[in-house]
Amino acid sequence: MSQPRAYRAHAIVLRGHNLGEADRILTLLTLERGKMDAVAKGARRGSSRLSGRLELLSEVEASFHRGRSLDVITGAEHVTRHWERLVTPEAFATASVAAELVDGFCEPELPVPAVYRLLRGVTAAIAAQGDPRRVIPRFELRLLDELGLGIPLDICMHCQRELEGQAVVDLGVGGLACTACLRPDGNLVLDAAELAALQRLGAPKGQGASLAAGAKVARAVEALITHHLGKAARSMAALDALAPR
Secondary structure (H helix, E strand, O other): OOOOOEEEEEEEEEEEEEEOOOEEEEEEEEOOOEEEEEEEOOOOOOOOOOOOOOOOOOEEEEEEEOOOOOEEEEEEEEEEOOHHHOOOHHHHHHHHHHHHHHHHHOOEOOOOHHHHHHHHHHHHHHHHOOOHHHHHHHHHHHHHHHOOOOOOOOEOOOOOOEOOOOEEEEOOOOEEEOOOOOOOOOOOEEOHHHHHHHHHHHOOOOOOOOOOOOHHHHHHHHHHHHHHHOOOOOHHHHHHHOOOO
16 A cells, blocks of 8 residues: 655654755654654745744654655644754754764664654753753763663673772773773773762663763763764764863
8 A cells, every 4th residue: 555645743853954045954853753854845935834943953743745755844833842942052062962863873764762752851951951961971871771772880791790899981892891801091980989970870760860970971971872873973072162161
């Protein structure tokens, strides 16, 4: 049976670029269909019904029409409205990091409802935070969990023994190691307090979870997610440039 030419989906905007004089090609994470690209014709015209509705991390219920190469967005209604609170430099840079990581990890046309809900939640958190970048380390760990790439934070990935006192960030396996399995020399080492903070970052909601992360813990999480993604998020450089000196 052929698929209908018109359909609807809940979508969050991950990125976009201009096409021609007035169109935009958008990469969306949809709840029903996963990641997809679509064209918003005339979206850059102020008179367009799509104008102002398809900004970074905007969540919309969108109408689509199937096209030959790209589906066409024919309508969009806001589901959540956070854009006005994402336009400050640090909030926008933080939102860009979250969107880039989801874009980088998610495969096209593979629904990931848990990641969709996580992205919706982190968008609201970024918009509500006076210090938006502090949500990123926990988001990174939760994203790995929802993708089935979760990192054990209480055991050594080599010997499977409980981590005590110190933990070494092992980028060879993308996890944590004890000092007996990996020498600290030349590696990022977390002391007992930092390891406990990392474990609270990754804890399920309601089980002692916390956003608190010192600079070294945040750096460890960033190194681990870079390992699993295979590259550093380019948006992180812009966010780091805004950090207080």
